[in-house]
Amino acid sequence: MNKATLIQEIKAKKSFLCIGLDTDIQRLPKHLLDAEDPIFEFNKAIIEATSEFCVAYKPNIAFYESLGSKGWDSLQKTMDIIPNNIFTIADAKRGDIGNTSALYARAFFDKASSGFNFDSVTVAPYMGSDSVKPFLTYDNKWVILLALTSNEGAGDFQFIENNQQEPLYKSVLTKSQEWANDERMMYVVGATRPEFFAEIRKLSPKHFYLVPGVGAQGGSLEEVCKYGLNDEVGLLINSSRNIIYASSGLDFAEKAKVEAQKMQEEMAKILAYNKLT
Amino acid sequence: MNKATLIQEIKAKKSFLCIGLDTDIQRLPKHLLDAEDPIFEFNKAIIEATSEFCVAYKPNIAFYESLGSKGWDSLQKTMDIIPNNIFTIADAKRGDIGNTSALYARAFFDKASSGFNFDSVTVAPYMGSDSVKPFLTYDNKWVILLALTSNEGAGDFQFIENNQQEPLYKSVLTKSQEWANDERMMYVVGATRPEFFAEIRKLSPKHFYLVPGVGAQGGSLEEVCKYGLNDEVGLLINSSRNIIYASSGLDFAEKAKVEAQKMQEEMAKILAYNKLT
Numbered sequence: 001m002n003k004a005t006l007i008q009e010i011k012a013k014k015s016f017l018c019i020g021l022d023t024d025i026q027r028l029p030k031h032l033l034d035a036e037d038p039i040f041e042f043n044k045a046i047i048e049a050t051s052e053f054c055v056a057y058k059p060n061i062a063f064y065e066s067l068g069s070k071g072w073d074s075l076q077k078t079m080d081i082i083p084n085n086i087f088t089i090a091d092a093k094r095g096d097i098g099n100t101s102a103l104y105a106r107a108f109f110d111k112a113s114s115g116f117n118f119d120s121v122t123v124a125p126y127m128g129s130d131s132v133k134p135f136l137t138y139d140n141k142w143v144i145l146l147a148l149t150s151n152e153g154a155g156d157f158q159f160i161e162n163n164q165q166e167p168l169y170k171s172v173l174t175k176s177q178e179w180a181n182d183e184r185m186m187y188v189v190g191a192t193r194p195e196f197f198a199e200i201r202k203l204s205p206k207h208f209y210l211v212p213g214v215g216a217q218g219g220s221l222e223e224v225c226k227y228g229l230n231d232e233v234g235l236l237i238n239s240s241r242n243i244i245y246a247s248s249g250l251d252f253a254e255k256a257k258v259e260a261q262k263m264q265e266e267m268a269k270i271l272a273y274n275k276l277t
Numbered sequence: 278m279n280k281a282t283l284i285q286e287i288k289a290k291k292s293f294l295c296i297g298l299d300t301d302i303q304r305l306p307k308h309l310l311d312a313e314d315p316i317f318e319f320n321k322a323i324i325e326a327t328s329e330f331c332v333a334y335k336p337n338i339a340f341y342e343s344l345g346s347k348g349w350d351s352l353q354k355t356m357d358i359i360p361n362n363i364f365t366i367a368d369a370k371r372g373d374i375g376n377t378s379a380l381y382a383r384a385f386f387d388k389a390s391s392g393f394n395f396d397s398v399t400v401a402p403y404m405g406s407d408s409v410k411p412f413l414t415y416d417n418k419w420v421i422l423l424a425l426t427s428n429e430g431a432g433d434f435q436f437i438e439n440n441q442q443e444p445l446y447k448s449v450l451t452k453s454q455e456w457a458n459d460e461r462m463m464y465v466v467g468a469t470r471p472e473f474f475a476e477i478r479k480l481s482p483k484h485f486y487l488v489p490g491v492g493a494q495g496g497s498l499e500e501v502c503k504y505g506l507n508d509e510v511g512l513l514i515n516s517s518r519n520i521i522y523a524s525s526g527l528d529f530a531e532k533a534k535v536e537a538q539k540m541q542e543e544m545a546k547i548l549a550y551n552k553l554t
Contacts, residue, residue, distance in 0.1 A: 024380070062373060062380035068391040069349035076345065095401060096339060096370050097428040097489075103301070103339035114345040124372060124401045126423055128430025146403055151374040153405025156452055160445060162437045168445065175433055212374075 001087050001119045002140050003183050003232075006208070009055045009085055010233050011277055014268035018056035018089065018210065019260065020240025021046070021078065023063050027245055029252045039067070039074035044081060045253040046244055053257075053264040056236050057082055058089040058210075076115050087236075088118045089144060089210065095124040095131040102134040109138045120144050122188060122210070125172045129179055136180050143185050147172050148200065150190025150213030173203045182206040189228070191219025191237070197227035208234050215242035221263070225270050233276055239263060278364050278396045279417050280460050280509075283485070286332045286362055287510050288554055291545035295333035295366065295487065296537065297517025298323070298355065300340050304522055306529045316344070316351035321358060322530040323521050330534075330541040333513050334359055335366040335487075353392050364513075366421060366487065367395040375407035386415045397421050399465060399487070402449045406456055413457050420462050424449050425477065427467025427490030450480045459483040466505070468496025468514070474504030485511050492519035498540070502547050510553055516540060 010016050023039050035041040047057065059078060064071035082088055094104040104121070111117040120142035123132055135143045148158055148169040158169040166174075173187065182204070189200055191213035200209075209228060213219035214237055221237060228235050243263075247255035271277045287293050300316050312318040324334065336355060341348035359365055371381040381398070388394040397419035400409055412420045425435055425446040435446040443451075453462065459481070466477055468490035477486075486505060490496035491514055498514060505512050520540075524532035548554045 022377070060373075060377055060380075062371075062377045062384065066380040066383040066387070066390050068353065068384075068393065069346040071391075072346035072349055091373075093371065093373050093401070093404075094339075096337075096368075097426070097494075098430075100299070100337055100339045103337075103343040106343040107339065107345075110343070113343050114348075116345065124370070124403050126401050126403045126434060127370075127426050127428055128433030128435070130428050130430040132430075149374070149404050151404055151407050153375075153407040153409075156405030157403060157445065157448060158405070160437070160439050160448060163440065168434065168437060171434060171437060217374075 006087055007232050013055055014271055014277055015053055015055055015264040016233050016235050016237055016267055017054040017263050018058050018236045018238040019050055019054045019243055020238050021057055021059040022240040025067065029248050031250060037074050040077045043078040046256050047081060049253040049257040050260040051083055051086060053260040056087040056089055058091045058238055061090055061092040079116060090118040090121040093122050093124045095127050098130040098134055101131050105135045109141050132179055136184055144210050145176050145185060145187055147187040148189050148193060148196060150192045150217050170203060186210055191224045192217055194220060194223035194227060197224060201228060205230060208236060210236050210238060212238045215239045221266060229274055283364055284509050290332055291548055291554055292330055292332055292541040293510050293512050293514055293544055294331040294540050295335050295513045295515040296327055296331045296520055297335045297337055297515050299337040299517040306525050308527060314351050317354045320355040323533050324358060326530040326534040327537040328360055328363060330537040333364040333366055335368045335515055338367055338369040356393060365395045367398040370399050370401050372401040372404050372408040375411055378408050379411040382412045386418050409456055413461055421487050422453050422462060422464055424464040425466050425470060425473060427469045427494050447480060463487055468501045469494055471497060471500035471504060474501060478505060482507060485513060487513045487515060489515045492516045498543060506551055
């Protein structure tokens, strides 16, 4: 999916919500555990209940991988039922030397090889240019590069300043713009540090950010939007646990729908207030 | 496998060779392509031909993942035939927020969940402490953390100096020693930059390094050993393409054996010269 289509979908749905499919076999409603593929049954119900309120789904690959090849089958079936007008993100945090990143790109982008046809993949920047570029060789596919993450450990390295007082996450933001522009690259910017959004926006005015950390991790939607929105919206706000685990009972999908709709309605107000619809 | 056992194996085999199973369906000998599972057949032949000369196997996860769930099945079968006295490395470069890294740890360490029981996994440091620690909660399992990688892109961020002129890869080496000691953590240090080994050794005198980049990427075994060996050997030298693709014909396993033995013999000399056997 290209940028223009993504923006069109956001405006049509009045939503920039991404729903994280962090589907953990240990947290599923009990009545699903007898199904042949409980992970898929859960995802199917969540997708059917929430797809009108979100513009993106983000399967967190760790959760599928933790179940071995069975988990990859569940992921495959899940991807096959996500509506075509929804942007898909393989949240995989991959990155390796060039010849290996090329294989990770096949894993997420090359349907003939792996069965998967994601629109984007999250990539870790530590290994630099040749670890990222192989993901950029597919038409209309995106790299979503880690810049400033939402977790506590982000403080260990991402704020280390170089001799021009530029923290590492800013070096990532500037250096990586030599590899691809805002039509092919987005950045992960965590909602738990909204005070940094204004400066990050200055460095990457036209880019989309994938923003984790609203909800379970404590980030605020309003704060993020205040500093992060641009004139093409420029934000995909992720929510995972708050939506998919809103209830652990028979009504899990219904409750997920309620939570997704609540976020969509907040987003619609924010878009209207900022004259972005 | 614990450190003492690993050192014992190295001394018994007079080898600190790790063989990278970067098994690419597009590079397999043609006669294998008719097999039900060509990837597994290739690995099986390589393992049978080389296991007496190496102390570790390192499946490069990207290559299996690129084939979807079928690839994970091939990996599973491969792991099941690796002899128990050989150290296994999931070269996966994973790392995410704590609750997600915990699931990646299940993927590689928790046989009951995923089917896999690797001894170690490679982890990317960008997201800091809580992205690494979940991998350290399994007995006798190791984190192999990226420090200085062998690729060209390593230069983009890993050499950025902080205000004490300490490059990022050194910050990773020192900070991460707060999370685990040399009995639970190793570092990836690329062979393509042997001039840095002496200084890295000073910062982590007792750690094992997993060293990629000898062979296809141009690194020299002698140079690496000159500066990288410690009194417990402290090196696992990886070779992938040079060994597993030594021939693309019917004799691929035989030729792989020749290459593996050649490296083992060089290593035996180096160990003897350094009085490490």
